[in-house]
Amino acid sequence: MRVLLIHTGGTLGMAPQGDHASLAPGPSLDLILEQVPELRELADLKLVVAFNQDSSTNEPTDILRLATLVRAESADCEGVVIVHGTDTMAFTSAMLGFLLADLGKPVVLTGSQRPLAYVRSDARSNLVDAVTLATRGVAEVGICFGDQWLRGVAADKVSVHRYQAFASPNLPPLAELGLSIQIHPHAGAFPRRVPPGLGQTFASELSVYAPFPGMAWNLPPDGTRGLLIEAYGAGNLPMGRADLQALLVHCRDHHIPAVITSQCLWGGADLETYDLGRQALDLGALPGGHHTRWAALAKLGLALGAGLSPEDVLQAFRTPWAGEPL
The missing domain is CATH 3.40.50.1170 (L-asparaginase, N-terminal domain)
Structure with a gap:
């Protein structure tokens, strides 16, 4: 062999x-x-x-x-x-x-x-x-x-x-x-749903936000194409802050995907569990579920690099491409 x-x-x-x-x-x-x-x-x-x-x-x-x-x-x-x-x-x-x-x-x-x-x-x-x-x-x-x-x-x-x-x-x-x-039986047993056209380029113009209490939610640099926010717990964020609301509105209005995952290793972000997550969802945030930070960044950069539309990026985080937990 x-x-x-x-x-x-x-x-x-x-x-x-x-x-x-x-x-x-x-x-x-x-x-x-x-x-x-x-x-x-x-x-x-x-x-x-x-x-x-x-x-x-x-x-x-x-x-x-x-x-x-x-x-x-x-x-x-x-x-x-x-x-x-x-x-x-x-x-x-x-x-x-x-x-x-x-x-x-x-x-x-x-x-x-x-x-x-x-x-x-x-x-x-x-x-x-x-x-x-x-x-x-x-x-x-x-x-x-x-x-x-x-x-x-x-x-x-x-x-x-x-x-x-x-x-x-x-x-x-x-x-x-x-x-x-x-x-184990699940090894190799997953549907392949990777969209065609990926892999020619990777969109590195991504910003990562790792919240801590009192953090200023500054707008991303010019040219940013995607955001990853590593939220507390099941996807909670301090949604009462005007600067965070402004950030999410900025991303929504400029068609910049803002994906929310969890800081926790075990479990993931469910933006419908708590009202704070629901507020982020209402302002256009995308639920990252159980994606690791690396899977989320890889998926986001590959999707944007391939020119996928905002709706396609949303679907990408709702659909497992290669057996990643959602």
Whole structure:
């Protein structure tokens, strides 16, 4: 079985650099495979380096190119593994989850909390598990980390030091990896409803509001095309504030989608639960439901980049494109 192994950088392949031994992008993919030769026992590996950088420097254009690369290079492969840094892995997995929903084969993102070059590291086991999952034929885009495989459009990074660094709060794991690999029935079982025409451009002109008590609700910068508001609890906001009302009216009048999600990891925003949420809804806000911040931003940027109308953007947050919880 042939697996496409793509390297993009991240902690897994980093090495100490400079007088202070700070971690920086390190060895090539070939050198990584020299340290984990057993990967070749699991699959016939096709090696490609997309780029080699800290994931905190990734841009949406990098991810669009990565999606194009996966389609082009995986035609003769049964699965794909992408080595990626943890800092923006959830955003990349959300974008790829939408862009590659119709690929029809496993796309497994993985990385590590400690470099492969360290004696005590999670890199080796994550790589082995990711390549193993890529041979199982489950058509999903997901993150393999620790002992779980998580749907990419539902995942978030929840720890900077635990080996179980990612969680999927509103969707059970696709698979659990222990003495055996248990793939759950919902893995790969979701309708593909991604609109045509996505992926040529990404609208990065987005503003994110993370409320705190007393925050000033300033209008977004000129040129802003979309807003994400991470509200309290089930979607509550201080709707008595004139500046917040003015912000939502501005967005409505200028056809700028204002999507409301929750600051909470578990659960989501239901703007009909409380009167404050209903007031935001009446001023044109869009309910983001259970979308993670990364899934919401990926969906918003891809939809606007493809030129979808305001009504189409509203429908996008009412319809699961690739198995994301609503």
